[in-house]
Amino acid sequence: MTQEMIEAIKADPSYRELVTKRRGFAVRLSVAMLLVYFLFILSIAFAPSLLGTPLGEGNVTTVGIPVGIFVIVFAFVLTGIYVRRANGEFDDLSHQIKENMRRDMTS
Amino acid sequence: MKYALFAVSIFATSLMAAGAIEGDAERQPLNTAAIIMFLLFVGGTLLITYWAAKKTKTAKDFYTAGGGITGFQNGMAIAGDYMSAASFLGISGLVYLKGYDGLIYSIGFLVGWPIILFLIAEPLKNLGKYTFADVAAYRLRQIPIRILAASGSIATVILYLIAQMVGSGKLIELLFGLQYEAAVVLVGVLMILYVTFGGMLATTWVQIIKAFLLLSGATFMAVAVMVHYDFSFNALFQAAVDLKGEEIMSPGGLVSDPVSAISLAVALMFGTAGLPHILMRFFTVGDAKEARKSVFYATGFIGYFYILTFIIGFGAIVMVFTNPEYLDVAKQAVEGGSPILGGSNMAAIHLSHAVGGDLFLGFISAVAFATILAVVSGLTLAGASAISHDLYASVYKKGNAESMAEMRVSKIATVSLGVIAIALGIMFEKQNIAFVVGLAFAIAASANFPILFLSIYWSKLTTRGAVIGGSLGLATAVILVILGPIVWVQILGYAEPIFPYKYPALFSVSVAFVSIYLFSITDKSDAAEHERAAFEAQNIRSQTGIGSEGASAH
Numbered sequence: 001m002t003q004e005m006i007e008a009i010k011a012d013p014s015y016r017e018l019v020t021k022r023r024g025f026a027v028r029l030s031v032a033m034l035l036v037y038f039l040f041i042l043s044i045a046f047a048p049s050l051l052g053t054p055l056g057e058g059n060v061t062t063v064g065i066p067v068g069i070f071v072i073v074f075a076f077v078l079t080g081i082y083v084r085r086a087n088g089e090f091d092d093l094s095h096q097i098k099e100n101m102r103r104d105m106t107s
Numbered sequence: 108m109k110y111a112l113f114a115v116s117i118f119a120t121s122l123m124a125a126g127a128i129e130g131d132a133e134r135q136p137l138n139t140a141a142i143i144m145f146l147l148f149v150g151g152t153l154l155i156t157y158w159a160a161k162k163t164k165t166a167k168d169f170y171t172a173g174g175g176i177t178g179f180q181n182g183m184a185i186a187g188d189y190m191s192a193a194s195f196l197g198i199s200g201l202v203y204l205k206g207y208d209g210l211i212y213s214i215g216f217l218v219g220w221p222i223i224l225f226l227i228a229e230p231l232k233n234l235g236k237y238t239f240a241d242v243a244a245y246r247l248r249q250i251p252i253r254i255l256a257a258s259g260s261i262a263t264v265i266l267y268l269i270a271q272m273v274g275s276g277k278l279i280e281l282l283f284g285l286q287y288e289a290a291v292v293l294v295g296v297l298m299i300l301y302v303t304f305g306g307m308l309a310t311t312w313v314q315i316i317k318a319f320l321l322l323s324g325a326t327f328m329a330v331a332v333m334v335h336y337d338f339s340f341n342a343l344f345q346a347a348v349d350l351k352g353e354e355i356m357s358p359g360g361l362v363s364d365p366v367s368a369i370s371l372a373v374a375l376m377f378g379t380a381g382l383p384h385i386l387m388r389f390f391t392v393g394d395a396k397e398a399r400k401s402v403f404y405a406t407g408f409i410g411y412f413y414i415l416t417f418i419i420g421f422g423a424i425v426m427v428f429t430n431p432e433y434l435d436v437a438k439q440a441v442e443g444g445s446p447i448l449g450g451s452n453m454a455a456i457h458l459s460h461a462v463g464g465d466l467f468l469g470f471i472s473a474v475a476f477a478t479i480l481a482v483v484s485g486l487t488l489a490g491a492s493a494i495s496h497d498l499y500a501s502v503y504k505k506g507n508a509e510s511m512a513e514m515r516v517s518k519i520a521t522v523s524l525g526v527i528a529i530a531l532g533i534m535f536e537k538q539n540i541a542f543v544v545g546l547a548f549a550i551a552a553s554a555n556f557p558i559l560f561l562s563i564y565w566s567k568l569t570t571r572g573a574v575i576g577g578s579l580g581l582a583t584a585v586i587l588v589i590l591g592p593i594v595w596v597q598i599l600g601y602a603e604p605i606f607p608y609k610y611p612a613l614f615s616v617s618v619a620f621v622s623i624y625l626f627s628i629t630d631k632s633d634a635a636e637h638e639r640a641a642f643e644a645q646n647i648r649s650q651t652g653i654g655s656e657g658a659s660a661h
Binding site for chain 1: 116165207211213214215217218220221222224225226229294340344345348353354356357358359365367368370371375378396399400403404406407410414420426520643644648650651652653654
């Protein structure tokens with residue numbers, strides 16, 4: 001990649017849009033995952049009885065079971081959300097950047 | 108006392124999803140159904156290897172299956188790498204023994220995947236060719252970075268291989284009545300055949316087939332358990348609580364203090380993102396789109412698998428725990444309680460017999476064997492790539508290696524690693540190997556991951572920072588594991604550990620990040636200026652994939 005190409009891509013509004021949008025999205029989703037997981041693991045470390053509370057009278061299933069399943073499903077759903085947007089909107093933007101570059105090179 | 112040690116070692120190994128079948132394995136009578144099904148699997152996979160061998164002509168084919176694997180297939184293969192025999196038997200055994208604690212562990216293994224997707228998968232695919240060192244060395248000095256990354260990879264692979272080989276020897280001895288040494292040699296030889304002849308293409312398809320068989324078998328077991336309770340979880344839990352008490356429904360003592368909890372979380376999350384055999388799979392797909400899809404599918408399969416192992420563990424409590432057929436009478440006479448044959452890691456195996464008789468027991472045993480074969484093949488291929496691509500082609504030949512020569516070296520490396528794995532498997536038979544997978548994860552998290560992550564995202568990273576910081580991270584992980592409770596107390600026999608925590612990752616990962624930062628920002632050399640300036644171009648390629656399409660053609 002020549003210096004000229006680098007400057008051209010950096011100046012491309014589509015490139016800046018892609019980088020900012022994706023960074024924001026990836027960070028938000030990562031924080032969401034970390035937050036949910038650390039809340040889960042720290043509740044076990046600090047208040048183990050919390051997840052051991054039964055769901056109701058005469059019910060042996062504890063709060064921990066749906067919470068645990070939730071964390072698993074949450075992780076899967078987050079990956080789905082990311083892939084959906086990245087394979088659509090973000091890929092369209094990278095495609096746009098490549099198009100712009102090709103046009104610049106030929107003009 | 109023996110029981111306590113046993114419980115601890117199960118805890119440590121199953122936790123790291125690759126441990127071993129602990130304790131003395133008792134040989135089972137020959138199970139004909141198991142042997143026939145296993146032979147079918149071996150025959151089928153050797154045919155695949157033959158087919159793959161004809162298609163594997165260049166180094167690119169060998170390392171990445173020609174880059175033609177789809178996102179779905181790769182997701183299945185990644186899930187297969189993760190669903191080792193020990194994570195199947197170990198986690199269901201842990202649920203059988205401790206109930207809810209088993210779920211806590213499986214969740215720890217899963218949550219690294221979304222992070223890999225959001226932060227690692229795409230830049231890795233866009234910047235790298237065959238190994239993660241390609242990415243780390245993209246704008247830094249090739250030789251020192253490659254040597255460090257290859258050391259991290261090879262250390263991770265060998266530690267993991269020890270765990271797998273010892274576990275497989277014991278498991279096969281137990282299930283098939285084969286002698287331990289013979290079992291280890293058999294696994295080693297088959298793995299060498301798959302990898303040397305079929306390369307990544309054979310390794311991937313062996314992994315996909317096994318993942319499919321394992322998921323099918325586990326689904327059948329979970330459904331068979333649930334049918335007994337009219338698909339009511341509460342009824343299943345009620346029956347289990349009646350037998351083992353209410354504490355199996357709550358978090359037990361496995362994650363007791365906050366430091367251990369966070370350190371474990373760090374090891375699992377960053378360790379997963381630094382495992383060379385997992386990272387390598389992202390190069391087998393065509394583009395970033397497929398790379399992303401593979402994580403989505405992998406997360407789904409792995410999450411589903413962990414829910415199944417949870418049901419299987421509880422199923423074993425209600426169907427195996429009370430059945431005198433599976434009781435280890437000799438052990439009970441000495442220790443009391445109701446120990447099952449082969450230890451609690453065999454809970455899933457006994458459950459397969461309880462729900463499906465000899466035939467299904469044979470199927471699950473054959474699947475467990477297949478699982479070991481598939482996982483060691485993936486590991487060996489990753490280790491061989493680090494040797495041939497990073498050390499031979501990039502360091503020794505300075506990037507000017509012939510594709511054919513590079514492939515020859517990788518085959519020699521595969522055979523050597525296979526022989527080393529067999530030798531270590533036999534050497535470590537009677538050793539306590541509870542620490543090895545923990546150490547592998549700690550090294551992956553403290554050396555491989557920080558270098559990879561910072562080389563992608565931090566423009567001020569320099570070679571000096573990466574090499575010194577990565578080495579310090581690696582050394583800290585090794586030293587803290589040795590001084591910690593598992594090696595210092597359990598193996599070396601000292602009364603008190605010098606380092607009190609079982610998982611060093613929180614400390615060693617911090618050491619790595621802080622020292623990489625310090626040694627990078629204080630690097631005033633011209634070379635460092637150059638490396639910082641090169642970030643711009645790298646970032647464009649990392650973000651958009653521009654330049655990566657043609658890069659995979661050697």
